[in-house]
Amino acid sequence: MSSSGAIDNEIENRLSGELGALEQLRALLQNNEEVKIPGVVVAGAQSAGKSSVLEALGGMKLPRGQNITTRVPLVLSLVAVPGAEPHAVIGGQADLSKGKIIGIDEISTDIERLTNELAGDGTAVSAKPIYLKIIRPSGPTLTLIDLPDITHNSPDGTQDIHTETVNLVKKFIENDNMVILVVIPAMDDFANAEAIALAKKYDPDGRRTLGVVTKTDNIKVEEDTPAEEVRARERQFFQTNSEMAGIEKEYWGFDTLVGRIVEIQAERVQQFIPKFLAQSKRRTKELAQALRDMPKVFSNDNELWEKFRKVVSTIREELKDLLTFGSNRAITGQDESMDIIPHVTAMYKAYATGIRDDVVPNFFTDEYHQKVCAAFKRVDGMALPNLLGGRVFSALFCEIFSEELGVRSEKLVEGVKDFMQDTLGKLCDHTCAAHPVLLNELKTNLVEQFVDSKEASTKSAVENIVKAELGWVFTQDRSYEDTMRDVREMASRVRKSKVEHEATSGTENQTIFELAKDVGTIPEAFIWKIIDAKPKSEDDAIRDLQVILHAYSDVVCRRLFDSIPKQVHLFLVDGICKGFVTWMLDKVDETDLQRWLAEDALSQRKRKELESKLSQFEEAAKILKNAGGRSK
Template sequence: MANSCYLAQHYEDQVRPCIDLVNSLMSLGVEQDLSLPAIAVIGDQSSGKSSVLEALSGVALPRGTGIVTRCPLVLQLKRDSKDDAWSGVLSYEGYEEKLEEPKEVGDAVIRAQNAIAGDGKDISDKKINLEIYASNVPDLTLIDLPGITRVAIGNQSDNIEEKIKKLIEEYIKQQETIILVVVPANVDIATTEALRMAKRVDPDGQRTLGILTKSDLVDKGAEEVVVKTLNNHAIRLEKGYMIVRCRGQRDIMEDMSLDISLKKEKEFFSNHKNFRIFLDERKASIPHLSERLTKELVYNISRSLPLLEKQVIDKLEQISTQLRMLGDGIPEDEAGRVKFLTQKIGEFNQLLTDVVRAEEDLEDSDTRIFTQFRNLFSVWKAELDEKDKRLRKKIDAAAMKEYAKSHRGKELPGFLNYRIFEDLVKGHVKELEVPALGLLQSCKDIICVNLSEITTRFFEMYPYLMRQVKHNLEILRDQEYKRAEEKLKSQFAMEKMVYSEDGLYIEKFLAVKSETEADRKSNGKDSDFDGTTQHLRAYLKITTDRLANQVPLIVLHHMLDQYIGQMKEAMMGILTHKKFEKFTEERSDVAQERSYLRSRMERLKKARQALNSFVAV
């Protein structure tokens, strides 16, 4: 495992503080909240990417044909200060297995993949975490992702290619991730899907480093193509390309150690007439890759720090807001529960008071309940005016003559039977009763919807209490609606009595008479029935004005003042309800969400402290 020493030896002074910081953030579990600098290894199927990862880490990973990496393998290398120390911990989905020797890693990873993705060849997005503690490795995180395949075999999903690409993209799209694109040196890199995927998420190759493998399998005469790629003259990447020679299948079957493999790799590049220049330029071999990778990771960590700090601050603010919305939870002791429920009911009753006062808080697109009522009252007044206008046309002088022909009794010409006058008024009033009841129903619907929404928002975390409040809302709403309906019907029954206070009536009559005389002068017309029509018009004005105010007053009195007043009393009655304990039960998922948010806040606070300490140093 001497090859792994390169990661620990090169740039120790520069690397150690950065790696320690990222390691501490990972130990806190901060990667659940934001993206931390990491290294993802991607490649087409059988490209040799697991071999590269194996050479970098010193750990023998599973090999074979087909899809070998079937789950994301997060390899965390952690340096142990004890000489020759080595231990490992493999974990997934709550399961944990301790490893005593490096040779146990391969079988342990296979067992984990089978447990997660099944014994076949399908994949899963569930992660396997492998922690390696050793004296000759640095603190570093490497992520091995499934190789890209195009054809489903065996019991693989038909959309296996799509699933693998989606999984890979979730990792490599993170701006903090260094992408190692592994491409066999003996194939046309333009045909590799892994490189195309990297270019899509990192067009300029700012985060992408190309790794050419299987350098010993390049056909004679094809070396110039590889040289062109290594010189970044083919498909350009800002970070460029490197070339390695890892253990092949035959080397593994012959049990070649990683140390021997490194020596053979060095010999290979030193003696290769086309590639040895890249060894001198530190673009060839696993040790030089390790050195380059360490530099890139340190740079990436340093570049990511300002963004990490901002993300931590933003996340803390976001979680604080969510926790405020959830509240502190319900106390466990009885006195605390009584106090909690009393406060909650008081706050809700204040919301109801605000509704009556037309002072309730609104979302940008909402309208206050009272304002919605006013809009309906305006429609009601417009309907009264339209009905009045129609009747006035009906009782103009010419129409009255026709009407008198069929309704006239013993009276002499120029007189109109008072019963006919009453019939006209009663008919007019009868036509208005149905629209008035419709107005009441519309207002009932408005307050029903709005109070239901207010109740849901306010008590959504307390389902039993919310059901009781909504039950009370329905009972009292229907009760006040019935009372308002009865009062409206009574009002229209009274309107059929045809009555007005004398002084008020005379005032209206004189005003109408003045209007009529003005009309007579302008058009020169006169009629025996002008006096009668003037009386009718005067009384219609009184009726219209009375109903324009009285109907809305009845609606407001019952469907707003009385309804909400009764509701506030019912809310206070909950405090003495026999099922009081049930009303203080919280929705099952709320406590879990609160606990989850608090744990996130705690680790983010620690992460912020770690970042501040790092900056201070």
């Protein structure tokens, strides 16, 4: 590029609209970390000549001093408006619509003022930027970000100035959309220059890095020297100085620098715009969906009641589906632990198995025979001999069932209750996830109270069944009578056979074996003892009582193993399903619903954040499209 005029025209044609739009985006999206806005970052060590480069580009004066003067990032926008009176707008926010309008000669003073406001007096640095827009009738249209100088020495020693300045540089240059303008004095050791090392780290291919070598000459330029004369002296120096004569023209001069900045920034901008429009389109859809997925904000009590009825009705329907062997795995999330019927049935079976194995004794062992004998001796003399069996039966029967039956039945109730409460809790999680306050109230309060009420009714019903079994010996079950009749008839036939026929042992064994099969679970060895006992003797009565205890206990177990699970199921399974909605609606009022369904502070913040981001992306896309940024 041969002249600054040609450069200005190219900038105006290619970047003016886009850069203006990007600055609007920078203001709009300044708190949105998802978007990396392009720009030109100016980095270098202290006294590297960054200020001179920026002053040449912007046509203004920046603060100068012996110590570090650039202590906060300076976002500098250069705008060319034909016919405009040169002026600037400065402020601490990216949106400069409320910034301070100042003259070009006031820029240095206001930068110092804002720097002290943001970073404090002294030499401390801050990541909070100053925003400065310079409007002139002509000149390059660029956005540059001047970063604090990389330095090792803080005169007042108040902070690790080197770490702070390096971290600030890293924060900006790690953005792939940033052009890195590394300013380095000609007399520095390029191989060890820290700014160059940082640029290589984040831009190893050098595609977005420009090196600017300053202080190659000793030309003195007065402050009021016109820009064109400064450019002329620059060209004369590079053309006539023997040490610079070998440098190709494409590598020296202010016009070349501007042209290279334009080229690289234009490339970055043109890459950014279509990518951002695609990102904006995607994020707009995602944010809009996230807002739709948020809990509804209710405007009146009718809407609150409608929502609550829907919640509890949905839970009831999902529970009903589980009870009727529904295959709707979307409800349980493939959680087989919520399959109600298999789980409670397993509990009912375990209840029965536990009582048969651990509570009901083997009535036909020698040990239990001795127990019955001892019981007969304890009641001897309390009644006529032929009436003692009833007393012994009552005592032994109550001993078997009085304590363990109640305890195990209560544990069954508690086990089913815990399972149903856990299942309801999972259904609440599935149904009320969008309303955490209501979810917490349902799980920790309402559901617990409801299931507790059902548990109390169930325990009362089960307790009555147990009391009935222990309080009155009664059955119409024919199996009891059949067992007693079969045993007694068998014993009588074999005794009679032994008297009438002196049968062989084998014949007797075969006969008894066949008869023993008829009485079911009574062991053959015990049947022999019944046969060998003298009829109507005490031993015969004791053996007979053992059979009675066995037969009646079997009847009782069959009754309990059906009736108690039925009561548990009626109250704690079917009852919970059928009574859930009515109970819940009776227990709450409008005040409760207003508290439980009100949008909590966290959700309010989330909604505002989503709405703000959605608005930002929509507005940003409009800005770029209006600036002609739609990809072709």
